[in-house]
Amino acid sequence: MPLSRREFVATAVAAALSGRGAAARIPWLDPYREPAARLIGAALEDASAWNRLAELTDTFGHRLSGSRALEDAIAWALRRMREDGLENVRAEPVRVPRWVRGRESLEIVFPYPGELVMLGLGNSIGTPAEGLEGDLLIVSGYDELERRGREAEGRIVLVNVPFTDYGATVTYRTSGPSRAARAGAVACLVRSVGTDGLRTPHTGMLTYRRDAPQIPAAALAVEDALRLERLAARGERVRLRLKMDAAMHGEADSANVVGEIVGRERPHEVVVVGGHFDSWDVGTGAIDDGGGCIVTWEAVRLMKALGLRPRRTVRVVLFTNEENGLRGGLAYRDAHRAELADHVMMLESDGGVFRPHGFGFTGNDSARATVQSVATLLGGIQADAVGPSGGGADIGPSVQAGQIPAMALDVDGTKYFLYHHTSADTVDKLDPGDVARCTAAIAVMSYTVAELPERLGTS
Amino acid sequence: MPLSRREFVATAVAAALSGRGAAARIPWLDPYREPAARLIGAALEDASAWNRLAELTDTFGHRLSGSRALEDAIAWALRRMREDGLENVRAEPVRVPRWVRGRESLEIVFPYPGELVMLGLGNSIGTPAEGLEGDLLIVSGYDELERRGREAEGRIVLVNVPFTDYGATVTYRTSGPSRAARAGAVACLVRSVGTDGLRTPHTGMLTYRRDAPQIPAAALAVEDALRLERLAARGERVRLRLKMDAAMHGEADSANVVGEIVGRERPHEVVVVGGHFDSWDVGTGAIDDGGGCIVTWEAVRLMKALGLRPRRTVRVVLFTNEENGLRGGLAYRDAHRAELADHVMMLESDGGVFRPHGFGFTGNDSARATVQSVATLLGGIQADAVGPSGGGADIGPSVQAGQIPAMALDVDGTKYFLYHHTSADTVDKLDPGDVARCTAAIAVMSYTVAELPERLGTS
Numbered sequence: 001m002p003l004s005r006r007e008f009v010a011t012a013v014a015a016a017l018s019g020r021g022a023a024a025r026i027p028w029l030d031p032y033r034e035p036a037a038r039l040i041g042a043a044l045e046d047a048s049a050w051n052r053l054a055e056l057t058d059t060f061g062h063r064l065s066g067s068r069a070l071e072d073a074i075a076w077a078l079r080r081m082r083e084d085g086l087e088n089v090r091a092e093p094v095r096v097p098r099w100v101r102g103r104e105s106l107e108i109v110f111p112y113p114g115e116l117v118m119l120g121l122g123n124s125i126g127t128p129a130e131g132l133e134g135d136l137l138i139v140s141g142y143d144e145l146e147r148r149g150r151e152a153e154g155r156i157v158l159v160n161v162p163f164t165d166y167g168a169t170v171t172y173r174t175s176g177p178s179r180a181a182r183a184g185a186v187a188c189l190v191r192s193v194g195t196d197g198l199r200t201p202h203t204g205m206l207t208y209r210r211d212a213p214q215i216p217a218a219a220l221a222v223e224d225a226l227r228l229e230r231l232a233a234r235g236e237r238v239r240l241r242l243k244m245d246a247a248m249h250g251e252a253d254s255a256n257v258v259g260e261i262v263g264r265e266r267p268h269e270v271v272v273v274g275g276h277f278d279s280w281d282v283g284t285g286a287i288d289d290g291g292g293c294i295v296t297w298e299a300v301r302l303m304k305a306l307g308l309r310p311r312r313t314v315r316v317v318l319f320t321n322e323e324n325g326l327r328g329g330l331a332y333r334d335a336h337r338a339e340l341a342d343h344v345m346m347l348e349s350d351g352g353v354f355r356p357h358g359f360g361f362t363g364n365d366s367a368r369a370t371v372q373s374v375a376t377l378l379g380g381i382q383a384d385a386v387g388p389s390g391g392g393a394d395i396g397p398s399v400q401a402g403q404i405p406a407m408a409l410d411v412d413g414t415k416y417f418l419y420h421h422t423s424a425d426t427v428d429k430l431d432p433g434d435v436a437r438c439t440a441a442i443a444v445m446s447y448t449v450a451e452l453p454e455r456l457g458t459s
Numbered sequence: 460m461p462l463s464r465r466e467f468v469a470t471a472v473a474a475a476l477s478g479r480g481a482a483a484r485i486p487w488l489d490p491y492r493e494p495a496a497r498l499i500g501a502a503l504e505d506a507s508a509w510n511r512l513a514e515l516t517d518t519f520g521h522r523l524s525g526s527r528a529l530e531d532a533i534a535w536a537l538r539r540m541r542e543d544g545l546e547n548v549r550a551e552p553v554r555v556p557r558w559v560r561g562r563e564s565l566e567i568v569f570p571y572p573g574e575l576v577m578l579g580l581g582n583s584i585g586t587p588a589e590g591l592e593g594d595l596l597i598v599s600g601y602d603e604l605e606r607r608g609r610e611a612e613g614r615i616v617l618v619n620v621p622f623t624d625y626g627a628t629v630t631y632r633t634s635g636p637s638r639a640a641r642a643g644a645v646a647c648l649v650r651s652v653g654t655d656g657l658r659t660p661h662t663g664m665l666t667y668r669r670d671a672p673q674i675p676a677a678a679l680a681v682e683d684a685l686r687l688e689r690l691a692a693r694g695e696r697v698r699l700r701l702k703m704d705a706a707m708h709g710e711a712d713s714a715n716v717v718g719e720i721v722g723r724e725r726p727h728e729v730v731v732v733g734g735h736f737d738s739w740d741v742g743t744g745a746i747d748d749g750g751g752c753i754v755t756w757e758a759v760r761l762m763k764a765l766g767l768r769p770r771r772t773v774r775v776v777l778f779t780n781e782e783n784g785l786r787g788g789l790a791y792r793d794a795h796r797a798e799l800a801d802h803v804m805m806l807e808s809d810g811g812v813f814r815p816h817g818f819g820f821t822g823n824d825s826a827r828a829t830v831q832s833v834a835t836l837l838g839g840i841q842a843d844a845v846g847p848s849g850g851g852a853d854i855g856p857s858v859q860a861g862q863i864p865a866m867a868l869d870v871d872g873t874k875y876f877l878y879h880h881t882s883a884d885t886v887d888k889l890d891p892g893d894v895a896r897c898t899a900a901i902a903v904m905s906y907t908v909a910e911l912p913e914r915l916g917t918s
Contacts, residue, residue, distance in 0.1 A: 057686075061571060061573035061574075069573065112518050112519050114519075197657050198656050198877070198881065198883035199881075199882045200657045222887075223883070226887050227886075230513055231518075283658070424658040424659075426682040428681075428682055
């Protein structure tokens with residue numbers, strides 16, 4: 001019989017307190033059991049993290065860099081952080097690109113006129129106002145693009161690679177447009193990078209290479225890619241018209257949002273937790289990455305609410321402009337370069353706040369042994385795994401510059417690439433209980449690392 | 460170990476031939492075993508039904524009544540039917556409404572500006588060109604609409620009823636707009652009628668009542684309905700702007716497509732099989748109901764290809780304008796009124812061509828006993844169930860007027876309302892093997908009923 005919610009919370013709290021199982025064999029953890037139990041209990045007590053994420057995403061919608069929505073959401077976060085009693089709450093200024101999608105469409109001109117489902121890629125240029133027409137050339141990857149390079153001249157090229165995993169497929173989205181342009185294509189379509197959906201195109205950033213002309217580029221829904229593939233296989237000549245208003249409109253002012261609990265003994269030593277506050281301009285950026293921001297922020301809020309002030313400073317950072325520029329992560333590194341040596345650990349949550357399994361971690365053996373022990377405090381919520389590699393796009397520049405131990409929240413990612421960068425990235429896809437567990441996991445890990453007598457990785 | 464495809468086909472054919480299981484106890488079926496086995500074998504031999512459905516939907520896209528796509532698809536079907544060697548191939552003229560969606564959008568004006576995901580309901584009127592603004596009133600059903608009727612004046616009303624099953628929920632789509640209009644609403648949103656998708660709105664027809672003003676109406680994606688519900692629950696005043704170009708543009712010429720195998724002994728007695736050839740203007744109408752058209756057509760084509768000419772005529776009808784008018788079904792009844800008495804049975808496939816279970820049937824006890832026996836020939840493909848009620852929207856008027864035994868193909872409907880009336884209704888959602896089984900089931904049933912010595916229901 002499954003546990004009731006109340007029973008589950010009691011069990012999870014008791015597990016942290018008593019150190020059953022693996023935790024029982026680690027006596028030095030004893031001082032952290034009671035705070036961990038309180039953090040877990042408070043996180044699981046209600047749906048406040050999910051509710052705050054709903055408030056954020058319901059009120060402001062998407063938060064694309066350069067949009068008023070993002071800046072208003074940033075102002076809201078600063079206000080709420082201060083209401084929470086966080087310390088040194090501030091906006092650290094960042095200039096971000098202002099790319100605006102505008103209207104866009106793709107249609108078959110012949111054999112039969114009709115609309116296809118597309119979504120322009122981030123940072124793409126637009127087409128002329130009247131659109132851009134071309135015959136279709138479909139390639140199954142870069143090999144075929146090389147082989148049939150001469151056929152691409154003047155055509156709209158579809159890079160039609162089935163999704164396997166993100167790492168293997170995303171290269172066609174980021175680099176495909178410039179590769180097609182070098183072969184002479186006038187525009188590039190990329191088969192949508194994501195798991196099978198409901199004619200759901202996935203946007204995401206492209207990177208124009210300097211040695212290729214810039215051409216407009218869009219993701220094409222998988223269903224439409226398959227349709228064009230079948231038309232081509234039947235020997236049909238297919239002609240398309242692409243219209244995109246997309247354009248880069250200079251830069252805009254934005255900010256990383258920072259809040260802290262200042263350490264009681266070593267305030268200059270910092271544990272950073274965070275996610276990115278910007279999103280793509282479809283959906284409401286609940287999964288990518290409103291959720292990561294809220295659970296890291298909630299973790300710090302709970303410490304404050306419970307009167308838990310660790311030895312070192314715990315700092316939450318809501319980074320701006322991860323999606324199409326990474327300017328927030330770069331700006332944090334530059335603004336804090338002098339204190340990176342005092343960054344004890346950085347933790348990012350940017351894989352969705354689904355059911356947490358634990359963490360990925362990158363650091364020395366001593367640090368790994370320590371965080372593995374700390375993670376046993378989370379055995380009661382089954383979030384005690386510590387995988388081989390941690391980090392995140394936003395903390396990346398700082399981690400690299402400062403050789404800082406890096407952690408990522410690790411969750412059940414089964415559905416992540418179903419929603420990723422689509423209009424379906426909304427808060428209803430997330431379970432309040434899972435979001436609470438993510439908060440609990442981050443709270444316990446970051447509090448304990450900030451509280452340890454020895455700096456992480458030095459014992 | 461699962462059977463290979465070849466083994467499966469052989470087993471299914473052998474089951475029909477040998478009359479294993481239930482069929483073995485029905486000696487009068489013996490003359491039908493060999494034709495049934497040949498039809499099953501031919502249907503399962505290749506993916507020709509799926510391929511033809513792909514050709515139809517890839518080439519023409521959606522086939523909304525009044526569109527050029529529908530009429531060109533009709534011309535294609537007539538041509539292909541003649542190539543197949545079907546007899547008396549003809550277009551039976553039908554006037555259909557020409558409703559055109561045009562551009563449409565819904566946005567939050569405040570608390571925070573942003574787009575919502577909507578899809579206008581079929582037959583809706585449009586808004587003024589500049590759109591139409593109103594404060595939002597959310598009602599959980601007609602009771603609340605009655606109770607809060609006075610609050611609806613001048614507002615955009617969202618009828619926010621979670622999907623349970625289609626029958627219970629579709630009433631809010633068809634009648635909600637006029638109910639809201641009578642209470643004074645300026646526009647009506649209906650929470651999308653379908654199972655949980657990926658911010659996937661479902662269109663479908665509304666019916667304006669004569670005693671209410673006509674107001675624009677649209678389906679709202681479930682995620683957006685939930686978001687508005689939460690905003691309202693937080694006490695936020697929400698103001699929306701709806702823009703819809705939708706308009707009825709008179710009528711257009713269309714046709715039911717008819718093809719036959721003329722009966723060798725009683726040509727005036729007819730077994731009708733068919734589906735509807737029109738679709739909504741999103742997706743490509745592969746599931747609803749291109750598939751129903753193709754499998755019934757393929758069933759007749761296979762009889763022709765195998766030289767099977769039953770005693771009675773088998774007629775395939777691809778009805779026009781089911782979705783927003785039912786003019787095809789009504790026109791068939793009117794054009795064939797004199798011969799309805801000679802309609803031995805009518806079978807419609809309009810529930811998707813997923814894995815078939817068998818049939819639903821409405822007719823007298825003698826007829827039911829006969830079709831249950833015939834269905835045992837389909838035991839080898841597990842399509843031998845005969846459920847309590849058959850029929851279909853298109854055959855409905857004729858069935859009613861002529862008191863004709865009525866049958867529906869019954870399939871695994873688990874995913875039907877995920878795709879129904881959405882842009883995700885495309886051929887890739889259908890499995891070629893399932894489509895082949897649907898063809899086989901319809902071919903065996905319609906051939907055998909047309910071949911029986913006694914007219915169905917009279918023995």
